[in-house]
Amino acid sequence: MKKNLIAGIACLSLSVTSGAPLAVLAQPIQISATDNGQTTLHPLSSDVAVIAHRGASAYGPEHTLAAYKQAMTMKADYVEFDIQMTKDGQLVAMHDETLARTTNAKELYPDRAPWRVKDFTLDEISRLDAGSWFNKAYPDKAKTQYIGQHVPTLEEAIEFVKQHGNGKVGLYMETKAPSVYPGMEEKLIEVLKKNNVLDDEKLFLESFSEESLRKLKNLVPQVKLVQLYTSKMLAGKDVYRELKRISDYAAGVGPSKELVVPKFMEAAHQNQLLVHPWTVNSQDDLVSLLSLGVDGEFTNNTDLLVDLLEKPFISHGVASGDVTDSSAILWARTNEAAKVQFEISTDSNFKHDTIVKTSRADVKHDYTVNVTVTGLKPDTTYFYRGHAISSNYTVNGSFKTAPEENSLKPITMVWGGDTGGQGEIPPFNSFNAMAAINPDFFLFSGDTIYADNKTPAVPNPPSVTVEDFWAKYKENRTDAGLRSLLQKTGTYAIWDDHEVINDFSGPSQPLTPTGLRAFKDYWPMSSERSTEDKLYHKYSWGNSMDMIILNNRGYRSPNTQNDGADKTMLGVEQLEWLKQQLLTSDAKVKLVATSVPISVPTGKAMARDGWANGNQVNSNDPTGYENEFKKISDFIIEKGIKNVFFVTTDVHFADIIKYDANQDGKTDYNELISGPIGAIKINPPTLDPTFGPERLYAEGNFNNFGVFRIDPSNKEATVEIRDENGKIHFSHSYQLEN
Incomplete structure (x- = not known):
């Protein structure tokens, strides 16, 4: 997938038919070039x-x-x-209904309690002072002209x-x-x-x-x-x-x-x-x-x-993402073309050592901006605020930079995905519960929208135009909890299938360039990830964790292709890169962010979408991507790579699994699955047995998210699965190996 495959913008307009209730409308509504023509999240009237x-x-x-x-x-x-x-x-x-709160009726008519309007004549009411109370209640806004104002x-x-x-x-x-x-x-x-x-x-x-x-x-x-x-x-x-x-x-x-x-x-x-x-x-x-x-x-x-x-204004909050020990990406969206300014400082009042960055929000990117900030200090909380330069409205956020290289610091991350599917649309409670944990960062593990599902933003799915895809992201950003989480901590966003269409294979799906374009517009993303649309990258949090983000969609062979030596999900280059990152990492934890699971059969029979072929369901199904994952599994075992955790969502239930792929009685790697945040909820199925999975916990039919903590001093990592209200349903600690 190359940038030149991304489709251009189509300008749209929508005419609203004037019925009797809407005779007030003087003219058809002209939808902006950045809105999809079918959205219901747009004013009917010509002026707000x-x-x-x-x-x-x-x-x-x-x-x-x-x-x-x-x-x-x-x-x-x-x-x-x-x-x-x-x-x-x-x-x-x-x-x-009474005069008591906003007039001096009690003083003027002390024996007329409860001072109901209906018990007083107009002449009696006209004698009242309806303004002095305001001066007493709001002395900073008091004016002498308010004294003696009457009830009109x-x-x-x-x-x-x-x-x-x-x-x-x-x-x-x-x-x-x-x-x-x-x-x-x-x-x-x-x-x-x-x-x-x-x-x-x-x-x-x-x-x-x-x-x-x-x-x-x-x-x-x-x-x-x-x-x-x-x-x-x-x-x-x-x-x-x-x-x-x-x-x-x-x-x-x-x-x-x-x-x-x-x-x-x-x-x-x-x-x-x-x-x-x-x-x-x-x-x-x-x-x-x-x-x-x-x-x-x-x-x-x-x-x-x-x-x-x-005036132009920040319309859908701000966000930070792809944070390193010395840099971060800041994101915002305005409601129309504008120059956007960010101020960044370790001082929440922005009085000292403030960095100023500006960018232009234009129609080409749906008025979103991504700004790179460098020269930051490791392991430091930064505050930032953004505004359209012509506007007085400012939106604040914060993030924490990663610890410096070779340091061992505790980490708390939250992760989740599957947001906005199968009729589930904002508000989503889980984001507020995530924010309450005060995590170091949020890993949005895919299905950040459901472009192919019906919602108020796209009543006639699937999304086809870039305006449709943009509308989906804007719809989820109307969730106050999501905006709050994104403004409170850094985010690493990865994509899965519903950012384009269900179970898609990137190179073979015509909508891929359009969906990818919208995904990159709506997430704070570094140039290392967005360049040539590769999306995969490694982020280090000191020596405590290396987070290896995969692109499970952009390079894959068609799901319907029989599994074999030439079938791939990651592509040759990304697969070799993954092995190299695992081999050279000296971090306590190697966290592999994957958008699809290892042993949960996904997709359809004869078109498996995850790595598993689901042979416990259909022994004659030749699809899946097990041949490629075996290369990863064998590499981890042969090289003796310890403390590997694959983290994902995708399957709409929570599942914590350990793997003994070579059947030697020892855990080779782990898989942590959470979700959904807001989509259909299902029960866990039987696992595909190929790589020796053993369930520690599985639970379905509830909205949930995951918490992962690393405590280097105790050589311990802990996983929690919490419901949308923040209640812990499962907790398990892992002793980290040397």
């Missing part, structure tokens, strides 16, 4: 809406004219009003936004507790008609009450309605069925932010429902939801979302 939650309520007292004006000054697209109704049937802008009527609020928004700022109104206020919907429509906004394109009415929304639909069918959701409201429901059901009256959904995951986005966008999550205030959360393709966001921090939408 900035919805000022109760006004710019992070900067001024909510639901006051001052907060509304601040929101419009900050370029909000919509100002949101929560609606309550007074004792005398007037609508006012107020979030709570809905009519007053509408007129204020029309006057100060120059007709460009929309209205977003929620019927709060409509069951408490009979006739609220009719009164609302009356006010909207009176103020000539009932037919405005930039008008949304929202509610948690389906009954209220259906009533509004019957009264004013042309108005766009948004069904709000809490987590409790969706508990136990099939989100696809639920959102299809409500699409007969709703034009959009307003979920609490934690509900917004790829499945939710797919369910909404397949039903042409806009997605406006609430309440999103941190820039990290704002960016996370933008990466999922939301159509707008409710936020107290109007300016933060506006800044993100007006």
